[in-house]
Amino acid sequence: MQSLLARLNKYSGATTAIISILLGMVVGAIMMLAAGYNPVAAYNALFVSALFQPYDLGETIRTITPLILTGLAVAIAFRTGLFNIGVEGQFIVGQLVAFIVATQLGLPPVIQVIVAVIMGGLAGALWGLVPGFLKASRGVHEVIVSIMMNFIALYLSNYLIRTWLAKGADSTPKIADSPPLKVDVLSQIFGGSRIHLGIFIALLGVFVMYYLLYRTKLGYELRAVGYNPRASEYAGMSVKRNIILSMMISGSFAGLAGASEVLGTSGYLSIEAAFTGIGFDGxxxxxxxxxxxxxxxxxxxxxxxxxxxxxxxxxxxxxxxEVIRVVVAAIILFVAANISTKIVGRFRKQKGVKKHG
Structure with missing residues (x-):
């Protein structure tokens, strides 16, 4: 028993996630039973429809792609002690700039796609620069600034789409009949789904974040600032510089998510669009x-x-x-409550009491 508790402590992050997922699904099952639904049939339909057919698996991977990048965006900011709640706005700006580059520059197709993806990431980085700079230079809380930047991004994007890109139509023309990041061979492997090359951009982003955080001096400084800004400054690190860089790197991941989504999935932009929710899910x-x-x-x-x-x-x-949204909300609630630590602590306490007795 003692060795089990030690292992749970060692992998506390994974333990928290697993327990939170199970408890969230239990909450969803209770809600379904109360409403007169069969939770076993519901969860069976949920996982079978998402994973067990080539087309559905491809669509699931497509759905996962931007979530990986927006998750990385939030995670790297958290590592530096920052809460980048402006990922949604950075996603929108990256999407807009990538679309403009893909439709307005007239470069050779392959080069144009590469430039569009890079510019989408840079746009997100510049959008993240604003809250990072204000936090570093004036001490303005990044949550407040990044929330406002979300709305600026949304309404600026809608204005440019309506007055310039769409030219009065209900949406912009498609970049091409097939979005530039969509590859026929990959789509055919997954039953004609909309899976695209964005998944490789996302996985590359995971590698870049890992290498940056754990294999570079900059990554060490970012993590040190996140742990203790005052001690980091005393050790000679520039806290202000690292705050700005962290928000810019975070914004670049979000911008890449927006670029991959518009270049890989839709290929066009709608006027009067609302928040996608992808940034918030991150x-x-x-x-x-x-x-x-x-x-x-x-x-x-x-x-x-x-x-x-x-x-x-x-x-x-x-x-x-809506039941799925309840499950997601419950999972987040249990993670925030760090329920696994409390469960392990209670087991340890009970074991200690029995041993003492």
Missing amino acids: IAVALLGGNTPLGVIFAASLFGVLNYGGGNMQFEADVPF
Whole structure:
């Protein structure tokens, strides 16, 4: 028993995630039973429809792709002690700039796609620079600034789309009949789904974040600032510089998510668009993934399965999609409550009492 508790402590992040997921699904099952639905049939429909057919698996991977990048965006900011709640706005700006580059520059197709992806990432980085700079130079809380930047991004994007890109139409023209990041061979492997090369950009982002945080001097400084800014400054590190860089790197991940989504999935932009929610879901992904690169992959995969499979669950098991949002909310709640630590602590306390007696 003692060795089991030691292992739970050693892998406390994974333990928290697993226990939180199970408890969240239990909450969802109780809610379904109370509403007169069959939770076994609902969860069966959820996972089967998301994973067991090539087309559905491809669509699930497509759904996971931007969640990995927005999860990385939130996670790297958290590592530096910052809460980048402006990922949604950075996603929108990256999407807008990538679309403009892909439709307005007239470069050779392959080069144009590469430039569009890079510029989308840079746009997100510049959008993240504003809250980072204000935090570092004036002490303005990044949450307040980044929230406002979300709305600026949304309304600026809608204005430019309506007055310039769409030219009075209901949406912009498509970049091409098939979005530039969509590859026919990859789509055919997954039953004609909309899976695209963005998944490789996302996985590259995971590697970049891991290498940056754990194999470079900059990454060491970012983590040190996150642990203790005063001690880091005393050790000769520039806290202000690291805050700005952290927010810019965070914004670049979000911008890449927006670029990959518009270049890989839709290929066009709608006027009067609302928030996508992908940036906000990135907060949940980072929280569940323990702000680690590998954890973000698993957390994004879970949320991708829930989001895509939850839509099919409505048709196959007649269970409303809102139930899935309740499950997601419950998972986040249990992660925030750090429920696994309390469970392990209670086991340890009970064992200590019995041993003393």
